[in-house]
Amino acid sequence: MSPRRSTRTRPNPANVYRRLARWFARNARRMPWRGQTDPYRVWVSEVMLVQTTVAVAQKRYPRFLKRFPTLAALAASDPDQVMKAWEGLGYYNRARHLHRAAHLIRERHDGRFPTAYAAIRALPGVGDYVAAAVSNFCFGGRYPPIDANVARTAARFFGIAGDVRSGRVRRAIHTRLESLMIVGRGALWTDALIEIGAVVCTPRAPRCDECPLCRDCRTVLTGRTTTIGLPARRPTRPEIAVACGVIRRADGRILIARRLDHGPLPGLWEFPGGKRNGNETLADTCRREVAEEIGIAIAVGRRLMIVRHAYTHLRVRLSVFDCRYRSGAVRAIGCSRFRWVRPGEFGHFAFPAADRRVIAMLLGER
Secondary structure (H helix, E strand, O other), rough: OOOOOOOOOOOOOHHHHHHHHHHHHHHHHOOOOOOOOOOHHHHHHHHHOHHHHHHHHHHHHHHHHHHHHOHHHHHHOHHHHHHHHHOOOOOOOOHHHHHHHHHHHHHHOOOOOOOHHHHHHHHOOOHHHEEEEEEEHHHOOOOOOOOOHHHHHHHHHOOOOOOOOHHHHHHHHHHHHHHHHOOHHHHHHHHHHHHHHHHOOOOOOOOHHHHOHHHHHHHHOOOOOOOOOOOOOOOHHHEEEEEEEEEEEEOOOEEEEOOOOOOOOOEEEEEEEEEEEOOOHHHHHHHHHHHHOOOOEEEEEEEEEEEEEOOOOEEEEEEEEEEEEEEEOOOOOOOOOEEEOOOOHHHHOOOOOHHHHHHHHHHHHO
């Protein structure tokens, strides 16, 4: 059955709100963060969800809160503890920003989470969406919560064509949503719009007959649900060749290095290595990168494995070599710290996903 169509040019905010409220009461999925009003817990969940799937966040959110149950506990923690707790969630700057923001709240706000939208937005790592969500859920705000799901849903609802990642489209969405959110609770608007985008107004096959917004949706009325609300295609990600060394010394310990606090994957531990230059062999890459990063000479042995990993803008093909320490004093030249550890101690450190696959291989060998 096709949705009932309307000739109304502008949706009535009160009617839309009532339909959203009824739909959400019947269809909302259970989430560990749903219904929370503690700003610390809401903030953690929203930061986690910015770049992490709901399925992963549902498992990791309770574990993170068990480790850091309060804002004070997070602020008092060591940065490496936070990075370890965040391991596997990716986009590690989010963890660094959480820790920095907790310190800032302790120092500038007497340990109380700020209530004003502008003050929330000013916290490290907090963008418009997270600030809107925290304000709406915890402090009675009605700010448009524009994440990818809401942007797609709103662009279709209002019939706004163009790349939903562009500033022009985002500004238009913000203005239109703001005019709707004058009615009702901001928390309900936020929850319902996010939920519709996640489970009904999906990118490729929206289920319009199930949507409480369909009677006022401009793309339903014009038959353009599969052409509006999508981002422009990203260019193909280049692949780079990288080599690293599992560097062992006579007592069986393995050398790991902590990445610098700026640049890609800041503050995580890794097996030393880096990108290939020109036409050098990957064994030579490993040898050169280790010398440049930690200042020692190594003997490069057999290749243990190849790890392929995709990041936002590029793909990596990592060759992992079995290496022996030969000479030189280890120095933190291109890293912030280093440690000689036994394989059983790897679990104390936070590693990127690619290095964790190397660790799994090494522990499997044992």
